[in-house]
Amino acid sequence: MTRALLVMLxxxxxxxxxxxATSPAPTSQQEPGAPTAKAAVTTFMAAIKSQDxxxxxxxxxxxxxxxxxxxxxxxxxxxxxxxxCYFRHDxxxxxxxxxxxxxxxxxxxxxxxxDITRDTKMQVVTGPHGRWYVNNMDLAPLQPICAGQNxxx
Numbered sequence: 001m002t003r004a005l006l007v008m009l010x011x012x013x014x015x016x017x018x019x020x021a022t023s024p025a026p027t028s029q030q031e032p033g034a035p036t037a038k039a040a041v042t043t044f045m046a047a048i049k050s051q052d053x054x055x056x057x058x059x060x061x062x063x064x065x066x067x068x069x070x071x072x073x074x075x076x077x078x079x080x081x082x083x084x085c086y087f088r089h090d091x092x093x094x095x096x097x098x099x100x101x102x103x104x105x106x107x108x109x110x111x112x113x114x115d116i117t118r119d120t121k122m123q124v125v126t127g128p129h130g131r132w133y134v135n136n137m138d139l140a141p142l143q144p145i146c147a148g149q150n151x152x153x
Contacts, residue, residue: 032058032059032133033066034059034131041122044060048084048088059133060080063103065127067133083137085146086137086139087111103125104126105124106121111142119141123135
């Protein structure tokens with residue numbers, strides 16, 4: 001994958017938002033978001049593992065709420081598929097959870113898929129009703145996972 005394409009994919013995955021999408025019905029009765037920053041990461045990674053794009057759309061978001069409410073559905077699905085590629089995993093560990101400012105945490109995780117282990121950071125923010133959302137993530141360290149190869153071998 002060329003560097004320019006990778007930059008475009010990252011920008012598309014984490015970039016701007018336009019007109020709200022029509023929201024699909026929630027996949028569960030629980031509120032969007034999570035009660036804590038760490039729970040948001042746990043729910044996010046569980047949605048990736050189970051390939052549940054509807055659950056991903058209610059845990060990934062911003063201070064304005066879940067991504068499903070602020071991103072057109074076609075863009076949302078494209079971004080989710082990119083995120084799913086980078087964050088696929090056999091296991092992961094939360095290695096730190098630090099409040100970086102009021103209403104924002106930086107959570108570091110170690111992601112393992114097959115024989116590849118990489119560390120990356122996520123920003124998790126509070127949104128409506130005090131719920132937490134995975135807002136931004138550093139995809140670059142996880143590129144070997146998405147590409148399916150370990151460059152150190």
